[in-house]
Amino acid sequence: MEYVVIAVALLVLLIVGAVAYVVPKRRRELPPSVPGTTGTEVLERPPTPAVEPEAEPEVEPGLVEPPAVVEPEPAVETPPAPVIETPEPTAGRLTRLRARLSRSQNSLGRGLLALLSRDKLDDDTWDEVEESLIRADVGVGPTQELVERLRTQARVLGTGSADELRKLLAEELTNALEPSLDRSLTATAEGRPAVVLVVGVNGSGKTTTCGKIGRVLVADGRTVMFGAADTFRAAAAEQLATWAGRVGAEVVRGPEGGDPAAVAFDAVKRGIETRVDTVVIDTAGRLQNKIGLMDELGKVKRVVERHGPVDETLLVLDATTGQNGLEQARVFTEVVNVTGVVLTKLDGTAKGGIVIAVQRKLGIPVKLVGLGEGPDDLAPFEPAQFVEALLATDA
Template identity: 60%
Template sequence: MDWFFWVVIGVIGVALIAAGIIVAVSNRRHRELEAGRQAELEATVAGEDVVVAPAEPGTEPLAPEPEAVPAEPAVSEPEPVAVEPEPAATLEAPEAPLTRWSRLRRRLSGSNNALARALADLLSVDKIDADVWDDFETTLITSDLGVGPATELTEALRRQLAVDGVADPAKAREVLRAELLKLVDPSLDRSLNLTPATEGDPAVVLVVGVNGTGKTTTVGKLARVLVAERKTVVLGAADTFRAAAAEQLATWGERVGVETVRSDVDGADPASVAFDAVAKGVADGTDVVLVDTAGRLHTKTGLMDELGKVKRVIEKKAPVTEVLLVLDATTGQNGMTQARIFSEVVDVTGIVLTKLDGSAKGGIVVQVQRELGVPVKLVGLGEGVDDLAPFDPEGFVQGILGE
């Protein structure tokens, strides 16, 4: 049994030796892992990348210390920057009224109207006989001068030229100019009445006329004339039956910085819109309120009665100081019929003649003044925005004489 004893002793010895080796290896491995973890922590603080050996299975990894978060740098508030405002829309500067007539007179003298032709033909003949005078008078009548004024002018010229003769064309022209000027009548007051009846109220100008005479355009151009004279203006778009009229008028106003009172409802009561425009003029201390009315046929009694209503409603707020009738100078006798009817309804105080160039018959200036007993105050000689000017009798005569 001795051999069995020694075998057991040997097995135990081998087991003890193996256990010692295992413990030694395990302690060594543990020290290596601890050294690796320490190196990782030190490298993290230094900002280095370190490859760490993986932990052995069954071992619990150590929780890493939290990384140090660097403090955010202080941010200074930006300095305020001055922002330039958007430039306002540039307003147009209307041409001064006093300079307009010189330009328009040149255009009138270059036109080919019947009255100018008649006068030129008379001065171009060597001898004026009865046939020449008859032709001259007929031409005057067809130029819308009217029978009465045409006869007066012909007789006055025959009388003076029979005495002095026509040997001197310059003298004949002087006689002709003087007689024409008498017919146009420079003694009439052609200024717009812009003096309110009550202090603090605006002057109210009512603009009337039939469709197609350029009434709304004339209101816009008149606003430019008044702005050029440094007056404050409000526009009233009381032509509520024509959809584009209010928009057209507002566009005219915007170009010179003038506000337009209008209705957003098509077919609104024109008297109400006109009243609101005048009320705004009163509230704002405006110098002038221009009221554009709907174009009316002089043959339509109901429409003409409504125009009278517009005037009556306006005058509940402020008196109407001026009623301007816009006439197309090319309409001739039809224009005269319109003028008479309108004058009966709203008491016209002044005439605006449009299209007094090209084919226009300048004699209507004399005829309309004779018929209504009111002066032509403004004339239009073109399509430009500033082609409306106060009427100048002497300039008109010089223009049709080609001077």
């Protein structure tokens, strides 16, 4: 019996020892975490690391459109309506601008009056009168004729007082300006717009004069269309558009360096469509000795005449150029048949006699004169008022 007890005790010790040996070994071999492991023992797992959010995949440009950002629409500012100006009436402009002729009065007006007011009108005095007129650009031929008539009148009529001599001088100067010449502008035509072609050399103020001519026509109740056929000077079309906008007129223009004749043609066509009274066409400034350019000016006139005749061709002359303006005028008349002269910058010269010289040599009337830089300082030329302004003692 003791042997049995001892055997059982030894067996129990063997079993306990075996279990103590096997269980730790198995515990070392098992992985930290085996999904689905069953058993009474709970295996401790290592702490789970914090899971960082996955970065969004990069999207190649153009594959996915980003969400539209709705921004508030900016307030639209309505541009102010252009201010349409009302040009000053043309009637009496020359009289209102008489003070602008003060420089011309020095030689052509007051200078002559001072000479004729001397107590004795001898040969030396008349020679001085002649020199004064020549310096004023009246020209040699017209001056000799004018002085001869004055001497005859003074001698025959026995005129001696300053007032009488002033009246006599005014009459002779007015006659020299040929008041019978037609100085009106042809601003309307039957069934179509009247076409006014404006020509002249560089630097004469031609484009500005075009704008002022438009104001003269608007002041007289006409509707106007402008043609910017000076395509070789970049600022010319913009300058003309500025003048047109001030009187509510339209401008037809072409590409820079384009065909001037095509622009002029389109301007007249547009004028016919809109039924305006007058189409004023600005042309490129040209030197009179450039044959190719002068031929081009002739082309402009011929192309425009497909719509109808050119009613006016106005030559813009700078009064400060003096006798040189006569040669310019002569060549232009051979190309385009000038119908009238616009004499600019007359307020800036002491040589107002150029008005007489131009008319006497060319037989072309001076129709408009520029007496300042203001928009309405272009005045219809009236010989009697012009002479009165020259001889005025209160200007």
